[in-house]
Amino acid sequence: MTSTNPHALASAGRIPAPSCAACKVRQLCLPDHADEDGCAGVDRLVLQRYRLLRGEHLYQASDPVRQRLYAIQSGQFKIYRLSPEGRHRVAGFRGAGDLLGLESIGLANHRNSAVALSDAVLCEFSQPMLAEAALRDTPLARRLDQLLLAELTREQAVSLLLCESGAEQKLAGFIERLSAARCRRGEDGRVLELSMTRTDIGDYLGLAAATVSRTLKRFHGLGCLAVSKRQLTILDRAGLGAIASGQDARAAGLAQPGLAAVHGRPGRISRRADG
Amino acid sequence: MTSTNPHALASAGRIPAPSCAACKVRQLCLPDHADEDGCAGVDRLVLQRYRLLRGEHLYQASDPVRQRLYAIQSGQFKIYRLSPEGRHRVAGFRGAGDLLGLESIGLANHRNSAVALSDAVLCEFSQPMLAEAALRDTPLARRLDQLLLAELTREQAVSLLLCESGAEQKLAGFIERLSAARCRRGEDGRVLELSMTRTDIGDYLGLAAATVSRTLKRFHGLGCLAVSKRQLTILDRAGLGAIASGQDARAAGLAQPGLAAVHGRPGRISRRADG
DNA sequence: CGTATGGTTGATACCCGTCAACCGGTGTGG
């Protein structure tokens, strides 16, 4: 279940190689500079492709670093660690098109654990081989830098998000980011099928699971979000955005009056409503 | 005062070129692979060196990106932006040896503003020239990747820090990180001369300035920190670390009993004291 | 001295973490 070496497992393991050219998230991944031969170049760098089952770990904190990078072809991952006092702290979620393992480059042991939240398919690279290939392949080098910079930008955005004091701002921002990520993959950004638990979200945003649950319900009451188990449907993007920016949701004008929104309990959103 | 082009300013402006070989933070910066000729290579890439006065901006949000990277030779900077609701959000602080401008690569306009918190000396690079030089200079390319990865790691650490719920944990972690940064520069990590205001710290950690002030005072009462205006002196590193990790400061054993620590008001630290 | 900025301190309100109970779904074993 928690094996670090996924190859050892039953229906998880090496799978026949669907090439980069056929990959749906190619343009988010290494072969972005994607003429046919660019793809072939990246294809040759893939050590192997394999499947991970939900709940299996790709690596765990304190495991020795094997100098691998993993491109997620499909599936969702949670990156987390145990904080010094023993609490779960979620460093992030990753999905199709993202790279795993960047954070571990140059380390002797992993600082984070990576676990599959859904069945997933990965492409495994050797990090040193990639670096060496980049020396001769300028577009590849550019692409790697680009991905690294994107990662940096994302992380900065997360920091700013976490700075927001209110649970509503954090959660609304989180949902927006989730939605944006889906859109980037060409999926519908309105319907979000969560792969993580409320607790995971809380451990990511610095909130209690109970607060996540309550806040989602509040969004529902405001009419900007439909919540059904792990499926979120964004009903009012502008309203969510307003909350994420710290504005009063009602003042910002929730989309259509006449929705469930109107019956929302008054006076819950925003400490600035009457300030 | 807020000019984006620092060259226009009175005593700020271009200064004679002290070379990389003579720079005190050389080993934190680009010429890390620092044999004499490595330094010369980097020296040639420096467009110019110049001075900024306290309060001057290096760039401001929404300014067009000029594709420059800046290495801080001395001085402190604050990176910040105005959040959508108009609040100051501090994205980070940078000091000698750090690079400025990485976050803006690939953008048309700056997202953040960078302001000097103290008089500073900068080395200016052209980012495209650097990238091109890296194609022929493998160690330089390595070094750039290294710096980028370090930035990423730092940002992840910040995210985790901001996830911590308590003001004490955040602030203790912040002070630890500050101290570590000074040590990295070869300075004494115990005495910290802050260049930023309490408000800045609060805007960085998601706390109110009043809370920063009170929490510092509490640390003082616990005997692990001496606070005098903007000078902090770490008296009990282990105690601070314990707080940062969320442990009860007293349970973790504040350094020497018999210090001022003992008279600290009971029951303030940690929600887990009696849990 | 007048002003502005930064820091400290106090009173108050309120958000959210914690704890607890409960519920539905899933998997397991008898």
Place this chain on the structure above:
DNA sequence: CCACACCGGTTGACGGGTATCAACCATACG
């Protein structure tokens, strides 16, 4: 098939930490 345990989610009650607002003080500057 049912009993049971377990997990994830929801909901309520409660207390504490912290934001907010305000007043006041120190310092710097002209």
